[in-house]
Amino acid sequence: MIGSELQGGTKRTEDSSGGGWLGLGECLLGWNQFWFSPARTESLGLIRMVTGILIAFITFTYSFELLSYVGPNGFVDVETINYIRQDSPILVQPASWKGLPYEVGKTVPLVSVYFHLSSPALIWTFHLGFLACTLCMAVGWQSRFFTLLSWFGALCYVQRAPSVLFGMDAMIMILLFYMALAPSGMSFSLDRWLEKRRKKAAGDPHWNAPPEKLVSANFILRLIQIHFCIIYFAAAGSKLLGSAWWNGTALWGVMANYSFNPMNIPAYTAFLTFLAQHRLLWEVTMTAGCIFTLFIESSFSFLVWNRKMKWFMIGCAVLFHTGIGLIMGLVTFSLCMLTFLIAFIPSETIASVWGEKEKALE
């Protein structure tokens, strides 16, 4: 099923079944096709652009209280961050049935230029430098170079300021990690535009030809897809341990949480009050919300690979994250999750939509 979902890759032929011992050859062939087929780069280009915009925005928002986040006397001061990275013991259970947990180490390999900077001027210089890198990444100028620097820059913030992080930071770091490895500047980038212009000026008749398919593009897209499936599956599995997700009341805990939701907006609270005053409506809404959440998180990892279910699952996931963004105010987090979903959209689809847009613009 997975093997037949290759984007632009070589389709399995009738005589290439591989056979072999217990179908091992078949498995290896499927593995090879899944990971190492060439793919177009439009999906990656779009992911790079959106990730670049998101990380530029996130980096910009550090500006509001930069020294509180990464300064030597911030929320987590030098003394505390040094304890975390150099002296916090890591304990594990012993290998035998007897004995107490033992320490396997004290160091956590955290990396940040901000561990070593105390001058506000230097901190601001690096901050503005990282912000510039993220903007270059977003527009796709020297994409390989600036995407790598954007990843390093983002790493410097998350490693230095562990107390201010939330789910969004984990998601953007995953996207940046994969983008730093990806040939992401081949589409939707200034690099691509400059390349086309250079070729046109040189009289190349193929100046407007689409970028070549790359094995590395497919490889990175697969990494993103599998990682996203693990995220969803882990989220669903952990929810199934909670009684509130079973009895259909968990959504109330999410929606009526004053600090996380816009309950300061009278219309929102009025809506919740209206729901609460109509038990049947409340029960149906909450239960449906729980079922939908569990359904999408637990089944996405399996059904998205099915041709007939793929767009339905992507649609459900878009709906799910749009809801999270609107109801809980976690807009950037939701946009990060929606960016992951681009990896499931075939580059051919993106290219055809973009091609029509380009034609319309011309």
Next chain:
Amino acid sequence: MKSGKWIIVFLGAGAALEMLALLLSLISGGSTLLGLLVLLGILAGLFSLSQVLSAKDKRDGQVVAPLWLISLGMSGIFLLASVAMDSSWDSLIFFCRIMMVVSLAVAVLHILPSLARRVALSFLLLFHFLGIVTAVTSLDPPNASASWIATTLWANVFRHYLNFCYLNNAYHFYSPEPGPPSLLWSKIQYKDGTFRWVKIPNRNESPIQMHYQRMLSVTESSNMNNTGNPENWDEILQRRNLAGLAHQPQITPLPRNISQLIMYREPVEYSKRMVSSYARYLALQYAHPPGQKEIGLDRIKIYRITHGIISVQDLADGHDPLDNTLFMPYFLGEFDSEGKLVNPNDPFLYFLLPITRTMNPNEPTVTVNSLEIHAGEIKRDPHLKSEGPK
């Protein structure tokens, strides 16, 4: 000059800058100039590597330098940078060493035959995803321990990789149940007897939503608690209740029928250090009362508030989601300006200071706010006055 030659020029410049930095470090030790040379050298090297990668992406035949050679050169640049840097820049030295190995690996992968490269990449991706799965499964489920295999693999094999790349997340969002948020309320007391409250998060004081969410995370960092019973639980509960009775006005004793996990929440070492750091942060930010630079800071009392989620019935009946009784304050300690606990044996430390309201229909409603009594900002809690039946 063709683009390929620029690549060699940048790589050479990177190596030269690192050698210069190394020379400087031998002569004069750490300095801003040394840092600048190291940084520029790495950037020049990375730029050349990125040019080769981009050319490879584009199948540009004009590139004169093969990827493996540039990667090898980049590895050398990272090695020189790690040697040149002052030992106090330990995290960046570590980063350079890691990148040196990564560059070497890229060079080796590139010269491998296609099949061997695919096999090597397959093992790398299996390592990557196995690591992510251990991060997901090494978190303790409710009332149980995490898998021994997952925790052992995570601690001994994967944690360095996952922490370094910040991929160490368990993705247990809103699970097993969506929990109530935590707030941090701090009473900053000055030497002239005046005080001010600093409460985070605060929607009105956050310039943007992202800042507000980051403040919510600051409060959550103080909320990682020990889940076991303290050894001398009976004794510390008795001490807390006796201190409450001796306090003027009295602080409500905690009945034994309440779960110990609700009455007492001692943070783990990580959270204790986070709170201590936050106290130092407050001491610097709010060192003086507004407009009175000559008056110094005395103490900071910090409370973590668990803001309970309003029940459906209460919201349907028109109750306020900000009702006092939904707040469950825990005393995290009184700190000096150095972030040290003034009294580590404080009988109220890590205990709940309940906010309760009597609901007898035949009597006026009375709210008892133990937080305000404990904070001592007023000798008589204004909420103790009668409010009339609700």
